[in-house]
Amino acid sequence: MRTIIIGGVAAGMSAATRLRRLDEQREIVVFERGSYVSFANCGLPYYVGGVIEDRSALLLQTPASLAARFALEVHVQHEVVAIDSAAKTVTVRDLASGAERVEEFDDLVLAMGATVTDGIPGEGVPVISLRSVEDVDAITEVLAGATAPRAVVAGGGFIGVEAVENLVTRGAHVTLVQRGAQVLSPLDPEMASPVHRALTDAGVDFRARTTIERVDAGRVTLSDGTEVAADLVVDARGVRPDVRIAAAAGVGLGPTGGIAVDDRHRTDVPGIWAAGDAVEKTDHLDGQATLVTMAGLANRHGRAVADDIARVATIPATPALGTSIVGVLGVTVGLVGWSERRLVAAGHAHRVVHTHPFSHATYYPGAEQMAMKLLVDPETDLLLGAQLVGRAGVDKRLDVLAVAMAAGLTASALSQLELAYAPQYGSAKDAINMAGYVAENLATGTDRTIQWHEVDAARVAGAVVVDVRTNGEHEAGAIPGSILLPLDDLRERHGELPDAPLIVHCKVGQRGHTASRILQQLGHDVRNLDGGWLTWSDGVDADLREKG
Amino acid sequence: MRTIIIGGVAAGMSAATRLRRLDEQREIVVFERGSYVSFANCGLPYYVGGVIEDRSALLLQTPASLAARFALEVHVQHEVVAIDSAAKTVTVRDLASGAERVEEFDDLVLAMGATVTDGIPGEGVPVISLRSVEDVDAITEVLAGATAPRAVVAGGGFIGVEAVENLVTRGAHVTLVQRGAQVLSPLDPEMASPVHRALTDAGVDFRARTTIERVDAGRVTLSDGTEVAADLVVDARGVRPDVRIAAAAGVGLGPTGGIAVDDRHRTDVPGIWAAGDAVEKTDHLDGQATLVTMAGLANRHGRAVADDIARVATIPATPALGTSIVGVLGVTVGLVGWSERRLVAAGHAHRVVHTHPFSHATYYPGAEQMAMKLLVDPETDLLLGAQLVGRAGVDKRLDVLAVAMAAGLTASALSQLELAYAPQYGSAKDAINMAGYVAENLATGTDRTIQWHEVDAARVAGAVVVDVRTNGEHEAGAIPGSILLPLDDLRERHGELPDAPLIVHCKVGQRGHTASRILQQLGHDVRNLDGGWLTWSDGVDADLREKG
Known part of the structure; x- marks a missing residue:
């Protein structure tokens, strides 16, 4: 039996090595069009920043090491240009010589990954992606050749903000050009505000609602007509599944434009499997096809392909939650499931919980506050999504929420989770437990809340905002028109409050x-401002961004 | 309605404040025999170590602040000395004046916590627990008065090792006296080895299989007849539920000696609830009564008591997993569920998985290796317990495993969890996923393993150990009698192996x-040494400890 695998990074190499462990006899051939296989894709930005100092650390395996350990036949700089699914052959081009040859397979694995969108017109500034070892070599060379490098990053998605962070670390002046009003579009607007503060604090020139029109000698022209001097453009505008040869060979695509597979990662062509960024996944929430270009899923699905090819006991693919995390200039952003924006767009009923817990007990030094947002189904109390923005402890809570979602726990059940507590690690009522209590109070009607973006309309309708913080907090910044009545005085002084619907906040x-x-x-009509002053302020910042 | 709460720390104060939020009209009275309420119990050792510098950080609330915010009537230095459950009264002694009075209740909450075991005979060295603000004041005073303080810690449990760490931080010479062969008895012996290395590296004088006989002027006599010079003994020998007044009042105790409650935290006396360290919990695995003295459960159950008293919708108490974490001299130890030792003692079938994953991708700086152990039910593949010992990232994996256990996920399903990955936070196949793959390979028979403690017997029965590491690794330390045959040479040279059952290890x-x-x-009878050289070495160290 002969298995050909197209693509030698995450999905492809996971398939290859697992297949070898399952089947010592099979011939396994990998074609990779780049010069490297099994490199540390997600580490590339950090090599640009010098955080990863040793270039060889990016190169996890070589064709020689894979031959020695796994008896794989790995060809780099070999691009598969055509698939003949009836004849069970692929046409491979040796990129060094240009020569093409035909190779036979019994089983074929498609792991071509994603490809960048259209190029940027013009010349005179190098435009480089951040997707290969060759890319970071080129970026590093430009940076080394400039004394005070000026870089423009196109696209404020995950790779874009990682590029920004690392270019800043390398001392570059960075302009970030983003089509929308905010970076990291899966984040809801109020949750993106701390990220925007971090960009501002680092001196990043953020250009919202803007794209790059063209580059010319030493400058970049933006869609708003302004020009930015630049030594380098890092193109991080997002990717799409690389389905060219698959589509040409008649392999079926799904509604997202990615390769369609069943829950065993089989395409609609017998003998052809697919995994990784070229392939669409099934969404955990609605069961629909979705594109999630995450290394974890690529590795897991690549390995599962091998299981199915080798016909060992396999379990159907778990739907994708889209768990993702990114560090931006000291801020950690975590996401899982759906955002409020997406739920609203889909008309999906939802309840929102904002909290601002600390990474660990505040009486122990070093506790850092984060913003946490849960999206909850009001009918089932199930978690629909979560967002976290902060520093220490964000990754832990994200993983806990991802497991809770995968396991189908309700939001209220988060209160019952028995999580690790010693003061340097968490709190007796952990951040997750507290969010669960808030959710439970909403589910049982023990508390009623109002969202930051609903306050203005409520006030127009006659509601009065009551600030229950201290005098000092109120004076440092307050919701316009709010009445100060500190919590500890409330029982004594609540008679001073007007006979109107109340919005309390701390x-x-x-x-x-x-x-x-x-x-x-005491008989008042009252709602609690969800997430308090911090969420409201972040929401106001988001509104300002949206309005430009 | 009048509710009396006995005990004003974790469970008691959670009950009091939640009850107030649910019921504004009720009279809520708290009696606390100590001088402080709602103090940071788990922070006490770190105040001794000077990590928490500000004593006021330990004091989260005062009777005055609780009166202002929650309209609670809180009496410190007031000990309830008797309960009359028929008359619905308690007798309270004002410890300052010695005066006693009788107070009436409609509902009573027992949250007395735990109490130390018997004292240590003799005098001439202060013997101080680590359970109250008064205790740490006394310890701090002794340490401040000695130039090169010598401390003896009695008991190597959670509080004991935290005491050791903090005494070392304060510059004390520390002797740790432990009844058993190892510290942290819930840890399996091989998992305790890294902790013992940390103790040795910090210069701690560990006295195994030893107790304190008595103290005399400036010295401590141990059960083996040796004497240790000491300025201070910290008594961390463990605690038992403080059930004295409850038992005297006819409140039923359970098989563990703690107060027995139902899943609504009700005792067998109508109108009396109980929560916290005085109360027994229900074990997640076998449903039996168990003692788990963790702050998280105390807080959660205290709050649930209030829900039941106020008759809001309540959910039955979730059984206890015993999730626990402790830091010892830079090492983090995490535990959940049952240990192998406990499973063996109970005759519960189990499968063991040892791994040594890194906290995050090794190509990104700062990745730290941990030891992870899973206990798995061979029939159901459900997780029975987990142990982790390492540094960065231990707390996160512990919480993920605790949620997985609570949600009833199988060990194999760990491989499918979609966890956060960027290189500074985790790995594309996270530590948890990898452990899941190992478990799955065992469940499907794809791999067969042998445990470190089974190797000797297997060799006696004729098995041969084959070291598949590199030459350099083998020379730096090898299992006696093992044959070196590096993995990458295996296909070529396997013919050199003897015709015997093989144990391979890396x-x-x-x-x-x-x-x-x-x-x-290739037709060999082969087993893989679970956890490899690292687990085997830790096991050998454990054997040496056990043998003294």
Whole structure:
């Protein structure tokens, strides 16, 4: 038996090595069009930044090491240009010599990954992606040749913000050009505000609602007509599945434009499997086809392809949650499931919970505050999504929420999770537990909340905002028109409040919850501002961004 | 309605504040025999070490602040000395004046916590626990008065090792006196070895299989007859539920000696609830009564008591997993569920998986290796327990495993979890995913393993150990009598291997797995040494400890 694998990075190499472990006899041939296989894709930005100092650290395997350990036949700089699924052959071009040859297969694995979108017109500034070892070699060379390098990053997605961080680390002046109003579009607008503060603090020139029109000698022209001097453009405008040879060979694509596979990673052509960024996944929430270009899924699905080819017991692919994490200039952003924006667009009912927990007990040094947002199904109380922005402890809570979602736990059940507590690691009621309590209070009607973006309309309708923080907090910044009535005075002074629907708020929502419970029991019509002053402020910042 | 709560720390204060939020009208009275309420119990050792510098950081609330915010009537230095459950009264002693009075209740909450075991005979060295603010004040005073303080810690449990760490931080010479052969008895012996190395590296004088007989002027006499000069003894020998007044009042105790409650935290006396360290919990695995003295459970159950008293919708208490974490001299130890030792003692069938994953991608700086152990039910593939010992990233994996256990995921399903990956946070195949793959390979028979403690017997029965690491690794340390045959030479040279059952091993088990797959397909009878050289070495160290 002879298996050919097209693509030698995450999905392809996971398939190859697992297949060898399962089947010592099979001939396994890998064709990779780049010069390297099994390199550290996700480490490339950090080599640009000098965080990863040793270039060889990026190169996890070589054709020689893969031959020695796994008896793989690996050809780099070999591009498969055509597939004949009836004849069970591929046409391979040796990129060094230009020669083409035909190779036979019994089983074929498509792991071509994704490809960049259209190029940027013009010349005079190098335009380089951040997708291969060759790319980072080229970027590093440009940076080394400039004394005070000026870089323009096109696209503020995951790779884009990682590029920004690392270019800043290398001392470059960075302009970030983004088509939308905010970076990291899967983040809801108020959750993106801390990221934008980090960009501003680092001196990044952020150009919203803008694209690159063209480059010319030493300068970049933007869609708003402005020009930016630049030694380098890093093209991080996103990617699409590389389906060219697959489509040409009659392999079926799905509604997203990615290769369609079943839950065993089989395409609609017998004998052809596919995994990785070229392939669409099934969404955890709605079961629909979706594109998630994450290394974890690529590795897992590549390995599962090998299981199915070797016909060992396999379990159907788990739907994709889209768990993702990115570091931006000291801020960590975590995402899983759907955003509020996406739920609204899909008309999916949802409840929102914002909290601002600390990474560990505040009485122990070094605790850092994060912003956490849960999206909850109001009918089932199931988690629909979560977003986290902060520093220490974000990755842990994201993983906990990802497992909870995968396991089908309700939001209220988060309160019951028995998580690790010693003061340097967490809190007796962990961030996750507290979010669960908030969700449970909403589910049981113990608390009623109002979202930051609903406050203006409520006030127009006659509601009054009551700030239950301290005098000092109120003076440092308050919601315009709000009445100050500190929580500890509420029982005594609530008679001063107007006979109107009340919106209470504190800094994060916790004192607001106590205030809301007191006022509710005293007969007031009251809602607690979800996430408090911090979320409201981040929302106001988001509104300002949206309005330009 | 009048609710009396006995005990004003974790469970008691969670009950009091939640009850107030649910019921504004109720009279809520808290009696605390100590001088402080709601203090940072778990922070006490770190105040001793000076990590928490500000004593006021330990004092989260005061009677005055609790009166202002929650309209609670809190009496410190007031000990409830008797309960009359028929008359619905308690007798309270004002510890300052010695005066006693009788107070009436409608509902009573027992949250007395735990109490230390018997004292240590003799005098001439202060013997101080580590359970209250008064304790740490006393310890700090002794340390401040000695130029090169010598401390003896009695008991190597969680509090004991935290005491050791913090006394070392304060510059004390520390002797640790432990009844058993190892510290942290819930850890299996091979998993305790890294902790013992940390103790040795820090210069701690560890006295195994030893207890304190008595103290005399400036010295401590141990059960083996040796004497240790000491300025201070920290008594961390463990605790038992403080059930004295509860038992005297006819409140039923369970088989563990703790107060028995139902899944609504009700005792067998109507109108009396109980939560916290005085109360027994229900074990997640076998549903039996168990003692778990963790702050997280105390807080959660205290809050649930309030829900039940206020008759809001409550969900039955979730059984206890015993999730716990502790830092010892830079090493983090995490535990959840049952240990191998406990499973063996209970005669519970189990499968063991040892791995040594890194905290994040090794190509990114700062990745730290940990030891991870899973206990798996061979019938159901469900997780029975997990142990982790390492540095960065241990707490995250522990929480993920705790959620997986709570949600009833199988060990194999760990491979399918979609966890956060960017190179500074994790790996494309995260530590958890990899452990899941190992478990799956065992469940499907793709790999067969042997445990470190089974190797000697297997060799006596004729098995041969084959080291598939490199020459250099083998020379730096090898299993006695093992044959070196590096993995990359295996296909070529396997004919050199004797015709005997083979045990292959590498450093951690991963190359061993590949070797085992190759040899299995070549017709050999082969098992892979679970956890590899690292686990085997830690096991040998454990054997040496056990033998003294």
